[in-house]
Amino acid sequence: DIVMTQTPLSLSVTPGQPASISCKSSQSLLHSDGKTYLYWYLQRPGQPPQLLIYEVSNRFSGVPDRFSGSGSGTDFTLKISRAEAEDVGVYYCLQSIQLPLTFGGGTKVEIK
Amino acid sequence: QVQLQESGPGLVKPSETLSLTCSVSGGSITAYYWSWIRQPPGKGLEWVGYISHSGGTSYIPSLKSRVTMSIDTSKNQFSLKLSSVTAADTAVYFCARHHPSYGVFDYWGQGILVTVSS
Numbered sequence: 629d630i631v632m633t634q635t636p637l638s639l640s641v642t643p644g645q646p647a648s649i650s651c652k653s654s655q656s657l658l659h660s661d662g663k664t665y666l667y668w669y670l671q672r673p674g675q676p677p678q679l680l681i682y683e684v685s686n687r688f689s690g691v692p693d694r695f696s697g698s699g700s701g702t703d704f705t706l707k708i709s710r711a712e713a714e715d716v717g718v719y720y721c722l723q724s725i726q727l728p729l730t731f732g733g734g735t736k737v738e739i740k
Numbered sequence: 741q742v743q744l745q746e747s748g749p750g751l752v753k754p755s756e757t758l759s760l761t762c763s764v765s766g767g768s769i770t771a772y773y774w775s776w777i778r779q780p781p782g783k784g785l786e787w788v789g790y791i792s793h794s795g796g797t798s799y800i801p802s803l804k805s806r807v808t809m810s811i812d813t814s815k816n817q818f819s820l821k822l823s824s825v826t827a828a829d830t831a832v833y834f835c836a837r838h839h840p841s842y843g844v845f846d847y848w849g850q851g852i853l854v855t856v857s858s
Contacts, residue, residue: 675850676850
């Protein structure tokens with residue numbers, strides 16, 4: 629199984645300030661089709677996860693442009709350019725290049 | 741707008757079978773893949789498995805011997821059965837749809853807490 633490792637475990641951010649979350653995979657997520665199968669989700673308290681970023685750097689429909697994803701191979705980053713109160717929750721990375729699909733352990737973000 | 745709703749018993753006894761159904765509304769269940777994902781209380785997400793509209797399945801190896809998924813296109817529903825449950829199977833169980841292009845989960849149900857206890 630591909631192991632997804634997220635850091636930090638938790639993060640406290642001042643509104644308007646940037647935040648960054650790292651995700652490392654135990655194997656490359658670059659497929660022979662040229663796509664990299666890395667995704668980011670946000671799970672707000674009491675809610676199901678929602679898709680933020682697909683294939684490393686593409687914002688899903690309706691996702692604010694303060695969210696951005698980057699990275700390649702085995703190292704990936706989710707950045708929030710200016711944190712807002714609604715960004716509180718747990719962020720998860722997910723790989724889908726290989727079954728079983730595996731999530732990172734999550735990064736809890738709180739807004740100060 | 742596609743909506744998913746999990747249903748089933750919230751309490752299951754150890755060694756018995758957990759049975760959940762996901763009802764899909766606002767769209768057809770055909771032409772998509774559908775997954776179950778679970779989340780133990782206070783912990784992270786674990787993909788359990790998926791089923792295609794034609795009934796093809798894939799399960800996480802650690803649960804493969806105990807999991808069965810099925811789909812009923814006439815009812816726009818799909819189901820999860822997990823046998824021989826233990827306390828370790830206590831979790832919120834989510835059903836979710838796979839995006840047709842990106843392959844991962846775009847629509848989710850609200851989740852149902854299933855507690856395994858005598």
